[in-house]
Amino acid sequence: MFIRIFLPRMLTALGVIFGVVCMVFLLLHLVPGDPVEVMLGESAQPADREALRQALGLHQPVHIQLLAYIKGLAHFDLGTSLYSGRPISELMLERLPATIELGLVSLLIALVVAIPLGILAAVKKGTAWDFGAMGFALFGVSIPNFWMGPMLILVGALWLGWFPVSGREGAGSIVLPAITLGTAMAAILSRMIRSTLLEVLTEDFIRTARSKGLTEWVVTFRHGLRNALLPVITLLGLQLGALLSGAVITETVFSWPGIGSLVVESIHRRDYPVVQAAVLLISCSYVMINLFTDLVYTWVDPRVRIQKS
Amino acid sequence: MIFRVGIPLAVILLWAGLAILGPFLPLSPNSIDLSNILVPGSVQEWLGFDDLGRPVVDRLIVGARTSFLVAFTVVAISLVVGSSLGTLSAYLGGWTDLAFVRVIDIFLAFPGILLAIALAGVMGPGIDNVVIALCVVGWVGYARLARAQVLSVKEREHVHAAVAIGAQPIRIMMRHLIPLISAPLIVEASFGIAGVVIGEAGLSFLGLGVQPPAASWGSMIRDGTRYMLVAPHMVIAPGLALMFVVLAINLLGDSLRDWLDVKSQTRKE
Amino acid sequence: MNFPSHIHTNFRFTIWLVTAFGTLGLFLLLTACTEPPTDAFRFGLANAPTNLDPRFATDATSDRVNRLLYERLVDFNDAFEPIPALAVWEQVAPTHFRFYLNPNRASFHDGTPLTAQDVKATYEFILKAENASPHRGSLAMIDHIIVQDEATIDFHLTRPDLLFPSFVVIGILPAHLIQTNHPFHSRPIGSGPFSFVAWPDDTRLELVRLEDQQRFEFIKVQDPTVRALKLLAGEVDMVQNDLPPELVTYLTKDPRLHVQRSPGTNFSYLGFSFEDAHTKQGLVRQAVAHAIDRERIIQYVMGGAARPAQSLLPPDHWAGAHNLRRYEHNPEKARLLLAQAGFSPSAPLKLTYKTSSDPFRVRLATILQYQLSQVGIEVDLRSYDWGTFYGDIKAGRFQMYSLSWVGVKTPDIFHYVFHSESIPPNGANRGRFRSRQADLLIDQADSTQDTQEKKNLYQELQAHLADALPYVPLWYEDHVFIARQDIKGFTIAKDGNFDGLQHVHRISL
Numbered sequence A: 001m002f003i004r005i006f007l008p009r010m011l012t013a014l015g016v017i018f019g020v021v022c023m024v025f026l027l028l029h030l031v032p033g034d035p036v037e038v039m040l041g042e043s044a045q046p047a048d049r050e051a052l053r054q055a056l057g058l059h060q061p062v063h064i065q066l067l068a069y070i071k072g073l074a075h076f077d078l079g080t081s082l083y084s085g086r087p088i089s090e091l092m093l094e095r096l097p098a099t100i101e102l103g104l105v106s107l108l109i110a111l112v113v114a115i116p117l118g119i120l121a122a123v124k125k126g127t128a129w130d131f132g133a134m135g136f137a138l139f140g141v142s143i144p145n146f147w148m149g150p151m152l153i154l155v156g157a158l159w160l161g162w163f164p165v166s167g168r169e170g171a172g173s174i175v176l177p178a179i180t181l182g183t184a185m186a187a188i189l190s191r192m193i194r195s196t197l198l199e200v201l202t203e204d205f206i207r208t209a210r211s212k213g214l215t216e217w218v219v220t221f222r223h224g225l226r227n228a229l230l231p232v233i234t235l236l237g238l239q240l241g242a243l244l245s246g247a248v249i250t251e252t253v254f255s256w257p258g259i260g261s262l263v264v265e266s267i268h269r270r271d272y273p274v275v276q277a278a279v280l281l282i283s284c285s286y287v288m289i290n291l292f293t294d295l296v297y298t299w300v301d302p303r304v305r306i307q308k309s
Numbered sequence B: 001m002i003f004r005v006g007i008p009l010a011v012i013l014l015w016a017g018l019a020i021l022g023p024f025l026p027l028s029p030n031s032i033d034l035s036n037i038l039v040p041g042s043v044q045e046w047l048g049f050d051d052l053g054r055p056v057v058d059r060l061i062v063g064a065r066t067s068f069l070v071a072f073t074v075v076a077i078s079l080v081v082g083s084s085l086g087t088l089s090a091y092l093g094g095w096t097d098l099a100f101v102r103v104i105d106i107f108l109a110f111p112g113i114l115l116a117i118a119l120a121g122v123m124g125p126g127i128d129n130v131v132i133a134l135c136v137v138g139w140v141g142y143a144r145l146a147r148a149q150v151l152s153v154k155e156r157e158h159v160h161a162a163v164a165i166g167a168q169p170i171r172i173m174m175r176h177l178i179p180l181i182s183a184p185l186i187v188e189a190s191f192g193i194a195g196v197v198i199g200e201a202g203l204s205f206l207g208l209g210v211q212p213p214a215a216s217w218g219s220m221i222r223d224g225t226r227y228m229l230v231a232p233h234m235v236i237a238p239g240l241a242l243m244f245v246v247l248a249i250n251l252l253g254d255s256l257r258d259w260l261d262v263k264s265q266t267r268k269e
Numbered sequence C: 001m002n003f004p005s006h007i008h009t010n011f012r013f014t015i016w017l018v019t020a021f022g023t024l025g026l027f028l029l030l031t032a033c034t035e036p037p038t039d040a041f042r043f044g045l046a047n048a049p050t051n052l053d054p055r056f057a058t059d060a061t062s063d064r065v066n067r068l069l070y071e072r073l074v075d076f077n078d079a080f081e082p083i084p085a086l087a088v089w090e091q092v093a094p095t096h097f098r099f100y101l102n103p104n105r106a107s108f109h110d111g112t113p114l115t116a117q118d119v120k121a122t123y124e125f126i127l128k129a130e131n132a133s134p135h136r137g138s139l140a141m142i143d144h145i146i147v148q149d150e151a152t153i154d155f156h157l158t159r160p161d162l163l164f165p166s167f168v169v170i171g172i173l174p175a176h177l178i179q180t181n182h183p184f185h186s187r188p189i190g191s192g193p194f195s196f197v198a199w200p201d202d203t204r205l206e207l208v209r210l211e212d213q214q215r216f217e218f219i220k221v222q223d224p225t226v227r228a229l230k231l232l233a234g235e236v237d238m239v240q241n242d243l244p245p246e247l248v249t250y251l252t253k254d255p256r257l258h259v260q261r262s263p264g265t266n267f268s269y270l271g272f273s274f275e276d277a278h279t280k281q282g283l284v285r286q287a288v289a290h291a292i293d294r295e296r297i298i299q300y301v302m303g304g305a306a307r308p309a310q311s312l313l314p315p316d317h318w319a320g321a322h323n324l325r326r327y328e329h330n331p332e333k334a335r336l337l338l339a340q341a342g343f344s345p346s347a348p349l350k351l352t353y354k355t356s357s358d359p360f361r362v363r364l365a366t367i368l369q370y371q372l373s374q375v376g377i378e379v380d381l382r383s384y385d386w387g388t389f390y391g392d393i394k395a396g397r398f399q400m401y402s403l404s405w406v407g408v409k410t411p412d413i414f415h416y417v418f419h420s421e422s423i424p425p426n427g428a429n430r431g432r433f434r435s436r437q438a439d440l441l442i443d444q445a446d447s448t449q450d451t452q453e454k455k456n457l458y459q460e461l462q463a464h465l466a467d468a469l470p471y472v473p474l475w476y477e478d479h480v481f482i483a484r485q486d487i488k489g490f491t492i493a494k495d496g497n498f499d500g501l502q503h504v505h506r507i508s509l
Helices: A002-030 A035-040 A046-056 A062-074 A088-123 A128-142 A145-159 A171-201 A204-211 A216-253 A259-268 A272-300 A302-308 B002-024 B056-092 B094-108 B114-123 B127-153 B157-165 B169-205 B217-225 B233-268 C007-031 C060-069 C116-127 C175-179 C224-233 C245-252 C282-291 C294-301 C331-340 C359-373 C386-395 C413-418 C436-447 C451-468 C499-503
Strands: C041-045 C074-076 C082-084 C087-093 C096-101 C142-149 C152-157 C194-201 C204-209 C214-220 C238-240 C257-272 C306-308 C349-356 C377-384 C400-405 C471-484
Touching: A002 A062, A002 A272, A002 B094, A002 B114, A035 A046, A088 A128, A088 A171, A088 A216, A088 A259, A088 A272, A128 A171, A128 B233, A145 A171, A145 A216, A145 B169, A145 B217, A145 B233, A171 A216, A216 A259, A216 A272, A216 B114, A259 A272, A259 B114, A272 B114, B002 B056, B002 B233, B056 B094, B056 B127, B056 B169, B056 B217, B056 B233, B094 B127, B114 B127, B114 B169, B127 B169, B157 B169, B169 B217, B169 B233, B217 B233, C041 C224, C060 C194, C060 C204, C060 C499, C082 C087, C096 C116, C116 C142, C116 C152, C116 C175, C224 C238, C224 C245, C245 C257, C245 C471, C282 C331, C282 C359, C282 C377, C282 C471, C294 C306, C294 C359, C294 C471, C349 C359, C349 C386, C359 C377, C359 C400, C377 C386, C386 C400, C413 C436, C413 C451, C436 C451
Parallel strands: C041 C214, C041 C238, C349 C377, C349 C400
Antiparallel strands: C074 C082, C087 C096, C096 C152, C142 C152, C194 C204, C204 C214, C238 C471, C257 C400, C257 C471, C306 C471
């Protein structure tokens, strides 16, 4: 199975990553005018400009630049930040834990909210519970996180004073950002869980289970949910992407010192090498996560296993 | 029915109407009156004033104009470009199609609007760069959908018949393929509008979109967060407007999809 | 809800998953840092100090903290006249100043006594070109330094300069540590009333007041709203400046806090390019000056916390001027001037106004844009990140921009800003202003050795600048100090420094 299924997908993912690297590399060349001038803002002497041009390899033909860039990546050399002068890989390692922390807690909140909500809506389909749950989900998808964040700050921090306004200090500081980031995901997940559960519950094997005399709860949870959760795993992988890009805005709103806010800070400082590196890191993580969930799904789905053996 | 179609439609028509009529209404979104700084809403001025003494209601309407203008432009361009490329690729098949799928995969490797943020950030602030950035990110969804639809529809009998007669590929695509795939594309487009409205607001929120003194719901929210402690009305108003418009679009999109589903199902039977 | 027993096995996986996530989450929560309790006085800052070595520090915050850690030979009074700090002085000859160190002076924090050797070592380090000290330029007139004895030191200058004492204001470092290249920038050792305790990261700097061993913490909180909230919550005891006026008004109303205000000297202005066809016309600059309504901005936008300015130096500066020409808010006059310059509603004046991306500056720029539009000037507002903005104005790539001069103490600022030989990179004459009369007055005022004549010349110079309008002056911002009710004893300094912390104490309420 490894060769037949895993390897081709891994190779495809590698190809996609290569494409991502090329596109990220091209970002620098989209800067209007001379990127070096824009980045240094002419606060430096011509000598500094030349030095940066050499350091970024911009004096060489494009394909050589690309090769140099890829070579650097292979050594985990992501370049140097123009703003702080520090190696970018160091910056990434510094900011990564904050983003991972936020992502995991948001995911936790999303699951804790979405799973019961989706089950409730499916099981009580057509009733007020269903409409209420799905209405809540619709709201969750429609509220932009750059507004929900400030609203939560207004209510939770300014009016009630339960949580800090922003920043990452103290145990309570993750609550508001995680709720902000997790809500949209919870909304989408709950809708997905509801629809897949409904689909699964109409399948034959469910009728079999019911006719065997099993109680409704056993039918729903043991037989229904397990099968319904499989496509949800794939969706989780895709939604993680929304989480990663949503983190950019959420981290900015809450001054959360992660990679997302680093992207925005670097854009404002015209520290484009950092922007490139951060976008690359986030996108590659996304590709790897999708690959992983894809492989897990393939491995876990007994239909696939049975077919192949 | 009223909730799912009536009210959302009313909300959207209201804002769209205001957006279109905008230039003709007696608005003063940029008129600074320093004595009105952060004055909250009252009977005369419903939503109060912002940090420069400008009336919030007027700026909301101008912001609506920005949102709808950007949304329709981006969706129109993405839809046309995306579905054309997707249809073409599916029709041609072979290596072209394989290469095209890889290209789509690469674009989809960038989660959400990350690529749009990076593009807008690098190209510089301004509403035109926002449109470009969102188009670059947006066309992929339509391309993928169009391709999938065309692939499933390609083998139908009337298409084979058209090919057998020797019809030109363009004619086949235009007269036989596209009408069949248009329904899901339209549904996708309706959700796409909601996505672009949020995307433009998000980019403006980060400072990458409209520049002062132009108004956008996103930049109004950002300016409002600075005064949350002393004048919350500044951040609540644009956010509510944005949320209700997006909610309305999503609801209508849902209804549209259900309606088209029912239609195609009844047709099948 | 009673689940049959066999349900539990099916739930096991889910429960395991949730528990795993939960513990992971909990672990992550606990590893985030928490605030330790303390009885230190906490001072909230918008920006952290960057360099605690006075030979290199240039930003205002570092400067103010260094004043607490180190002592200097000379200080300034409220009129910015030089007064003795560590030493008194006499001008033995036009190019020879002798300083006598105060016999009751404090020793360095490491116990070693402060002697003239340390003074010499500090200044000689700065004067050496290879050390690349940014303060070297202001001390260029020093030719050589001679130590007479432990408490007496001679400075010999290359040319006579009456104002020389105003320049020996650098904190003194111990010579033996200069020699060993001690890292003063992160582990300062001076002789000031405060000594260094710890600086774990750029959000927290800890000092201790030697007099009573009271600890002080300087906490960096960038976001003004968060800083205000921390003040209200008691996580920070006091803040000075860097708060939007609306927040100040809001905090003033809170019974837990008290607010002190004091006139300041931070000078905000509009700068113009003399190489642009439009802005080099005096009529245009005068029109702009008459079109803007500074009083209204001060009243409504700044909550009254500023004084309208007519010149770079405030009138209470010893070299300040009174009765300078004022450009009152007069839109009619502005329109007339524009018409004279050849502009009309059909051919309006279009100006580009560049500013940094600081929200308050952008806000101000938007207001000015509007006020100028009321007289028919169309303003294109461009806001840039600081690096780009600063580079643009130094290179002269602008028509109009706004900025402030902070920490101006000595009138040599006029040479630095308005002399024709001070065009960047040789100075800060970004507008490329060239006026024979200004150059003449500046040269004369700089070189005269008679105090009264200096004052007269500087006054004449400022009158000329008020006519020529290379800058349209805006205002001097007040200082605002906000503290919790139990914090008393802080006096606001003219230049916004932190010296008041020497006398701060907590009372029991």
